[in-house]
Amino acid sequence: MIGTLAGSAAMYEAMSSxxxxxxxxYSGPPNLTGNVKGASVLILGSGLAGMVSAHELRKAGxxxxxxxxxxxxxxxxxxxxxxxxYTELGGFKQNVQFxxxxxxxxxxxxxxxxxxxxxxxxxxxxxxxxxxxxxxYNAYIHSTKAFGGKPQRFRHIQTDFQGHVAELLSKSxxxxxxxxxxTKEDQEILLQALRNWGxxxxxxxxxxxxxxxxxxxxxxxxxxxxxAMETPSTPIGLKExxxxxxxxxxxxxxxxxxxxxxxxxxxxxxMIGKAFGATLxxxxxxxxxxxxxxxxxxxxxxxxxxxxxxxxxxxxxADWCICTIPVSILSQIxxxxxxxxxxxxxxxxxxxxxxxxxxxxxRFWEEDENIYGGITYTDQPNxxxxxxxxNYFSSGKGVLLGAYAFGPxxxxxxxxxxxxxxxxxxxxxxxxxxxxxxEYENGASVAWHRVPWTLxxxxxxxxxxxxxxxxxxxxxxxxxxxxxxxxxxxxAWQEGAVLSALDAIRxxxxxxxxx
Amino acid sequence: MTPIxxxxxxxxxxxxxxxxxxxxxxxxxxxxxxxxxxxxxxxxAVYKAICQGCHMPDGKGAVGAGMYPPLAGDAxxxxxxxxxxxxxxxxxxxxxxxxxxxxxxVADVVxxxxxxxxxxxxxxxxxEEVKSMRPARAPxxxxxxxx
Numbered sequence: 001m002i003g004t005l006a007g008s009a010a011m012y013e014a015m016s017s018x019x020x021x022x023x024x025x026y027s028g029p030p031n032l033t034g035n036v037k038g039a040s041v042l043i044l045g046s047g048l049a050g051m052v053s054a055h056e057l058r059k060a061g062x063x064x065x066x067x068x069x070x071x072x073x074x075x076x077x078x079x080x081x082x083x084x085x086y087t088e089l090g091g092f093k094q095n096v097q098f099x100x101x102x103x104x105x106x107x108x109x110x111x112x113x114x115x116x117x118x119x120x121x122x123x124x125x126x127x128x129x130x131x132x133x134x135x136x137y138n139a140y141i142h143s144t145k146a147f148g149g150k151p152q153r154f155r156h157i158q159t160d161f162q163g164h165v166a167e168l169l170s171k172s173x174x175x176x177x178x179x180x181x182x183t184k185e186d187q188e189i190l191l192q193a194l195r196n197w198g199x200x201x202x203x204x205x206x207x208x209x210x211x212x213x214x215x216x217x218x219x220x221x222x223x224x225x226x227x228a229m230e231t232p233s234t235p236i237g238l239k240e241x242x243x244x245x246x247x248x249x250x251x252x253x254x255x256x257x258x259x260x261x262x263x264x265x266x267x268x269x270x271m272i273g274k275a276f277g278a279t280l281x282x283x284x285x286x287x288x289x290x291x292x293x294x295x296x297x298x299x300x301x302x303x304x305x306x307x308x309x310x311x312x313x314x315x316x317x318a319d320w321c322i323c324t325i326p327v328s329i330l331s332q333i334x335x336x337x338x339x340x341x342x343x344x345x346x347x348x349x350x351x352x353x354x355x356x357x358x359x360x361x362x363r364f365w366e367e368d369e370n371i372y373g374g375i376t377y378t379d380q381p382n383x384x385x386x387x388x389x390x391n392y393f394s395s396g397k398g399v400l401l402g403a404y405a406f407g408p409x410x411x412x413x414x415x416x417x418x419x420x421x422x423x424x425x426x427x428x429x430x431x432x433x434x435x436x437x438x439e440y441e442n443g444a445s446v447a448w449h450r451v452p453w454t455l456x457x458x459x460x461x462x463x464x465x466x467x468x469x470x471x472x473x474x475x476x477x478x479x480x481x482x483x484x485x486x487x488x489x490x491x492a493w494q495e496g497a498v499l500s501a502l503d504a505i506r507x508x509x510x511x512x513x514x515x
Numbered sequence: 516m517t518p519i520x521x522x523x524x525x526x527x528x529x530x531x532x533x534x535x536x537x538x539x540x541x542x543x544x545x546x547x548x549x550x551x552x553x554x555x556x557x558x559x560a561v562y563k564a565i566c567q568g569c570h571m572p573d574g575k576g577a578v579g580a581g582m583y584p585p586l587a588g589d590a591x592x593x594x595x596x597x598x599x600x601x602x603x604x605x606x607x608x609x610x611x612x613x614x615x616x617x618x619x620x621v622a623d624v625v626x627x628x629x630x631x632x633x634x635x636x637x638x639x640x641x642x643e644e645v646k647s648m649r650p651a652r653a654p655x656x657x658x659x660x661x662x
Binding site: 109327333407409411412451456458461463490493494495 | 608655
């Protein structure tokens, strides 16, 4: 396992440079040249996939119209602010009471540096970005079953894990256990590297002292003048560390999508959708609930209802259709597509996810615990506590993410009323931050399976499902093509929606111009 | 050089999987995380912990851009194996709950639904029957952590 961990990192670096040239990610704005012959495209959904499609197609000379179920653009690119009301399925209504300047990103909340597609549109739209802190070494890793339920600083767990692993590996190296795998010269280098990486002492042991404390921190920090003497901290023993399970969170900021740098829009993720929607306002028709999608050799016919005005269903026609409606909903709408695409639409379920935002009277995580942004991990159903990555050191209030639940934890959260979700989230969080109960003011939650316009968080693809359905889902089926995070290999990330749309319109354009 | 290319792709794929797991990282700390089991025992408890998220506390479902079907007064529930099959395997947008629930939990919740919300079916489904309805091979694979 040790070898796998160390090896993966090195291998990954090598693989990245190898894979770079063949990367099928963002390759710049699409170059849709050629005569589009006055072709028209109906786009269903004004999330990022729909708006990217509309923007690029319009630029290329197509006539476009977006039909959107909601009364705002952005889809899952969304932020909730004080004054907003949100009614989930079942009629549970929340009046969001956050103070001005605070928000909850119910869905997407971070943009990795290599998601160049969405970053391109942020730049184009003038959406200001700021750092999203994924890894905070001073935040906590917490388990109700370890260390008497006392949260541990991330830097302690990470440093101690590395330290013990380095000590073991250096022991193996010095006992000639690696002679077959590593040359004598490289063993010397390896030992140096392990001492450096694992904060080992002069004897290649992981002990309390300067080396380990320079990574995990001191019990008493070095100071100035006559109070200058530091006291080293004591590492957690290997057995206790392994038994705690807290090592599970150590890799949380090292995945390709969670490595620094990550970004978030200033003022909330929803700023992207808002800005994009403003540039497309003359081509978006809001409050339009699609109830039928038909195509024949001449074109596509979409039937929809105006959910605000009511009245008889209306009809829109075009030469082509890009449908970004989540397949959780599309599977319920009559649509004339081939059997393989219909099977793909019918076989993708949606994963569960829940977020809870909590406003507190003061930023106690900063004032009392020196935690500035980043994430605490817990084995409780709330899974995550994330601290606001802006307005540091301000003396006022703060909204933190009290829960970002997945899997069964999220399913169970979704079954609660919004009030129960808050109660539970406060209960879980209090085990990590005892200040919760005294400082809590108000909160809001979004359970994605109760969101009226998605019925879930994102397409729950597995490789097994993809092998059977992915290509059929993405095919140009007559005059209809699907786009969105579900039609990408980066589901549940905005980049997936953007790249899916770009791929769809490139193929559509090719068909139109070559016809 | 085809073999090398092939090997590279395979490595990339296994690496991608490793990274997916890694990026789940902290999420895997959570009870169950992705995948994982439901602790709730008894039909009512399972219904209230899982089903009512979509089918609602009164079993009447809900309507938005799409809809969640009502379980109240649903004639399709007359065949006791039908709801058990749907719970185990999922259907359209509905995820499968076969991997998260034991046979007895599935049987209990199906029997609960078939005798509540205005449903008055008298036959019951057993854990053994649920077991026999499971797919030969449980679904596998990792779902990536959302952004």
